[in-house]
Every structure is written in C-alpha cells, then in structure tokens.
Amino acid sequence: MLAALIRLWRRSPVVVYAIVGAILAVIAFAYVPFPPGVKPLSQAFVALLLWVFASCCVTGVAWAIETVALLARWIGGKGKAPAARPLRHAGPLPELSAGKQPQVRRAVKLLSEAGIFREKLDPAMLYPGVAEREARVKPDIVFEALVEATYYHPDFDAAPYRANLVLHETQVEQPEAYLIAQIADLARLSGGALAIADIAVEQARRADTRTVDTRIAMTVNGEPVTLAYPGEDKYLSTVLHHDLATRLRALDTGQRLEWRWTDAGPWISCLADGDVERLNEAFTLKPSTPCRWEWIDCEAPIAAGAAAHSLA
Template identity: 40%
Template sequence: MAPRPWSHGHVVAIVEAVCAVVAAGYLVVIGVSAEVEGTAGRSAFDRGLPFLAALVVLALLGRWAVRSWRTAERERAHHQPGHREPGRVELPGTGAAGQAGAEPSGDGSIHDSPRDEQPEVRPTLSGPGRDAVAKVVSVLADAEIFRPQVPDPRLLEQAVADHGEPVTVQAVLAALHEADYWNPGFRFDDHTAALAFHDSHVEQDPGSLRHQIDDLARLTAGEVAIVAGDIDVEWVDGVRAARTRVTLTVGGERLALDYLGTAKQLSTVIPVAVARTLRGLPDGKRPTRRLAWLWSDQGVWITVLPAGVDLARLDADLGDLLEAGVGWEWVDEQQPMAAGEE
C-alpha cells in the first residue's frame, strides 16, 4: 500500500510555516503603518524594531517548520515499501565483526556500503559542531545517563546536523531516536536503559499514560517496583480538559491521582508524584537514585541519577550546550503541572 502523501507531521509543519508568515507579516504591517503615520519623536531603533521582530519571528518559526517537515519525511521514509529494518553495526576497533557490508564513511561515521539504499543527501556538522557532540556524549556518559552502552558520537552527528547548529544537549538526545536513519544498525535501546522521553504533544489517553508509568518503572527497576493500576480519562463537557484518574503503586505505596489533563498536552502530575513518593520511602526502601529531567521544545527527557549528584555541576559541565534557560532538575523538587488546569 502506498504511503499517505501527508501525515500529521506534515500538517504541523505547514501550520508552523503559515504562522511564521502571518506573524511576520503582521509585524511588518505594524511597522509600515507607523511609518505612514509619521516618524516624529521616534528613533531609528524604534522605527526598525517591528521589522527586526518580523525577521526574528520568521526565522524562529520557520526553523521549527523545517524541523517538523524533516521529521515527517523521515517517518514516512521508514514506512516506505522495502525500507530495511536496521541490523547491528559494530564500531571499528571493537574486535567484533560488523554487519555485512558495513564500512566507515569519509567523515568517520559508520553506515552500510553503497550497494544498500541510503539517503542521497547526508548532512554534516562543522568541526566545532562535531566537538560539541563528542563533549555532550562524554559529559552525559560520565553522569551514567547512557546505559548499558555509551553511543559513538560519530553515529549521532548526521542526525544532530539535521537539527542544525549550534549543537545542543537536547539535539544530541533527540538524535538517539533518529541516528538509525542515517546509520542503519544503530540501536536506540543499546543506550537508553536509563532514559525515557515523554512527548509534550501526544495523545494523553489511558494507553499513553500507562506507557509513561511503564517508563518510570523501567527506570527504577531493580530498586523499587512501580505498577500501574486503573487509568480512566473522561472528557469534561464544554471544556477542552479531561478528568484523569490514575492509580498506581510505588514501592508498595498506593497513589490515587485525580487531575485535569488535555487531549494532546503532556501533564507532569504522574512523574512528580512518583518522584516524591520515591524520596519519601523509609530507609531501606528508598532508592539510591533520583528521577531527574531535562526539557526540550519537543518534550521531556527523564533519567535516574545517583542521589548525591550535583545537578548544578552537571549543567556547568555542559555549559552553553544546554538550550537557554533550561537545565537538569530533580523531578521530586518540581511542582506538578496539570495541562487542563493551565
């Protein structure tokens, strides 16, 4: 069956592009109108501000639109007839035989030989960009965020380049999802036993909420058991909110959560409640690791770190590779956000 020409991701990209043009156009109209009314008492900066704002809005929203379109195209490519599921590729120097036909490319990344179908255009990073990817991987590896294996940064470079420079921690983490498109054989699960990603804009139905709880259970497995119970989502008449009721057990403690969620906007009531319960368990049952998270414009990355880790030091080690104003946080110290109550 032929793939659909348009997906939800394509529609999102088009909406973002239209918003970029409309918003920029509105600001230009404001600037032109002000010029028509007269410039007396206005500095050159005041006169140019609407036009500068229009350029910034167009660049920012336009970049989001391009990123959404590329993501949709990658997802469609994965569902094309004949698309080959990735196998394992061994890195040079490991002493193990690689996948048949796998060979290093000229830029140091690993992919299948030219006889296998590959993307025609392979994005590349600048030298400083490659160094930034390597630094992010090194810092997060030292914090034990990549488990059971640390990814080779070369295998992430093209996925990060697809996001664009400057390189950010969030882009490197997102590349874990996308690296297998550029390097068939890259295995997401090899590096994310201590990581979970919760999308900010995904169906918040019982199945999705159960998956979120299962992620938290996976992260704490071996120390504390987390088990999902009943999950019920009921739409509230006349409003966009959904009454959400969730029961679960955390280390034997039963939680009953009741909050207003929405159809497609992530709430953080569940992870915050779980994190606080973990920290409140008595000695002997309390885990040695705490839930921590890092937000991006697409959602939140959740991990488990030793309770004594200095998150300020971790952020300092990452420096300006973190997106502005965003850093690692202990989940149990945050206020829960119910999307339907915002």
C-alpha cells in the same frame, strides 16, 4: 523573564494565555475613561472583565493559529497523509563540521559520565543527525540525533543507549494507554526501586472543554496510591511524574528522577544525587536558561487542565 514564560508555555500554555491576557487587561484598563465618583470596587470589576475577555481572546487567537496551521498542512498534502520517510538515508551522509565534532564528543562524554548513556556510545554515530540540524550542539540535539541514528546507520541499535533515557511528548493525545506507558517508563528508569502494579486509569472529558478529569489508581511498592487531577487532552500533566519522583527520593537510594524540558516535552532519566547540578554547570545552563536539568521531585506538579478550568 521571557525564558521562564516560554518554559511555562511548553508545560501549560493556558497559564501563559492568562498571563498575557492580564498584561493586555492592565494596558486596556489604563485607557478606560471612568467618570467621577466611580468606586474602586466597580473599577476592580471592570478590570476583572477586561482580564477574562483578553485571556479568552489570546486563547482564541492561539487556537485559531493552530487550526489554520493544521488546515494549511492538510491542503498542502491534498488531504492525504505525508509520504513515509525512507527507512534509511540515501546518498552521502550529512557532514558535521570539524568545529562541531569535538562538541559532540564532549557532550557524549559528559552524558555518559552522568549515567544517561550507560553503554559506550560512538559519537560519530550522531554526526549526521547533528549536522542536519545546523544548530548549536546542546544535549537535546544529541538526544534527537540518537533517535535518528538508525536512519543514517541502519545497523545501529539505539536501544542500549536509551535504557536510561525517555521522551514524554507533551503536545500529543494523553489517553489511558499513554499514561500507562509513562508509568512503565518511570518504573523502568528507577531500576526496580519503584515496583508498580494494579494500574487502573479512569478519564472523563468535561462538556465543551478540553479538560479531562483523570484518576489513576495503582500500587507502588505495596502501597495503594490514587492520583486525581484535571488533565488536558493534548498536553502532558506532570502530577504522575512528581508523585513517583517524590516516592523514589523518599526511598533514599541515592538515585532520583530528573528531566530536561524541550519543545517536544521532557527528556527523563534517573541520576545520582548531584548529577543535575554537575550537568547544568558542565553545559553552562544557568537558572534563567531554558531547558535546564531539574530534579522532578523539586518541580511543582502541573495538572494541564486546571488552568483552563479556572478560566471557564
């Protein structure tokens, strides 16, 4: 239950705020001293008010924490941008324990067999990045270590190993340029099966909210497509991902778009039918486990601004 709630929060935090608000409202409702003769309809109205009030309080607290954290970082840096990280690591490389090295090699082998890494990758290139995290070796740790491999090995080129792997960050601005880049990523991952052209994005922020009404018009394999949904200015919506993944599956090429959600967002690849199930089994990722691989076409699309609007 907790794992599912955390996973939902990563995609649409406002929905979680509403759920937590409902839980608090139920607790508060149990202590409301209704006088004799109060009708059930009146009690239901009070319960609704408690839920709205509690949800707004939870949302306010969450935003306040985020604001305080940003302010603390600003004060800590005296209002200046943090110093840029050096282009390369200086000194001895972080050493990965002998016990974890086989785990990295196994993870790279499994990811390569599934086609996420389409070029032969030397696992040793990832050892410093994995060692720096001091965390259990999981696929997302491997992906992050790949991104940082050039920091430790300046001559290393990560691009060939990311040809079938992309991260779509969720808690960042979602402007037109980023949405167009997401479309380009998904088209590239499809290996040309999704030919997308004539892209036009329109966005309009609703007054006094973080909801951004978004309309995407494009041509997919010669067919005009229009997607319209309430987005959120700093959270990823997945309406676009679900639509293109569903269209790719309908082409019956044997390839489908999949993702694996992390705190930063989903890591996305295009794999053959059955690979998601095999990867989950190989990495012992059960249905209750956060960060499982999932087929995007099987996941319900999320309009990040829809939940926020429903509470307005």
